[in-house]
Amino acid sequence: MSTENTIRHHDGRGESREERADRRWNELLQELRVAQTGTQILFGFLVAVVFQPRFTELGTTDRMIYVVTFCLGAATTGALVAPVAVHRLVAGRRLKPETVQWAARLTLVGMVLLYLTIMSTFLLIMRMVLDNGIAMWLLIGMAAWVGLCWFVVPIVTRLQGKDDDGDERKAEDGYGPWPH
Template sequence: MATDASPTAPLEHPHDRPDETPAERADRNFVELLQELRVAQTGVQILFAFLLTLPFTNRWTTITDPEQVVYLCTLIAAASASALLIAPVALHRITFQRGVKHVVVHTSDKLALAGLCCLVLAVVGAVFLIVDVVAGGQLAGILAALVAALFSTLWFVLPMALVPGRRR
């Protein structure tokens, strides 16, 4: 992502073109980011909707105090993920045509990463809750840890391993 508004900004991505201006690069990067966010937003919205319905089910009265804590943390993680993953749209809308697209792209990238982290927490919490109710706490802890490891590996470790020497 371009964070430098000068016409001589270094190419930071293999798809950056030398004939591309920083403004064009920022536009392209923002469009790519929005395409990625559409997938994540859909997932978090479905999960969030599911979590919102749980307290209104018949079995909710049998939930234990620790399960309530996990539920509330999971709900807050899903709400936070939703806010963070939708924030780039609001950020773009409010700063539209103010000449700060490169800042919007850079900030939106950070918001999206934070949103993905919250989404991982929400998914892990939901898995823990469901497995805990269905099969018990010990298995819930094991499976939630495995899901956390899977998401962390696929969403964070693998991408970082593919780009050696690059850190966020």
């Protein structure tokens, strides 16, 4: 392994650019498997809803919420499956680091869309079973909880990241979801 092609990191890994890209790609695939499965189940539910007899009883507002929810679900599915298409179209062209970077970006977009899809689905269901006022308060609470778990905790963790010497750790490899 040549020293020019090796990246030294605070964690002691001496990976080449390609080895790091391979590892990051495998990590991303594991994350996508979880997100894609949940998205596919949710999208399948959204497809089935329109064919239920009770769907015809929905008012205009609930039908619009459904349309927005369904569009969000389709966009989420597209974003979370996109890394597979990107990989397939550039495979064999020695672009793995760039592929990982694009896939990470698309995955982050997909996670934001999934968050919105879940919240929209939650609102639609809560409006069907509860009073509108209660549904909105539950939506606000759920949006805050999931937002905290999915976005706030990781962002705070990233901002507070320190190495053993107390120095701030930064992504040195450019494989994060956004350019540095």
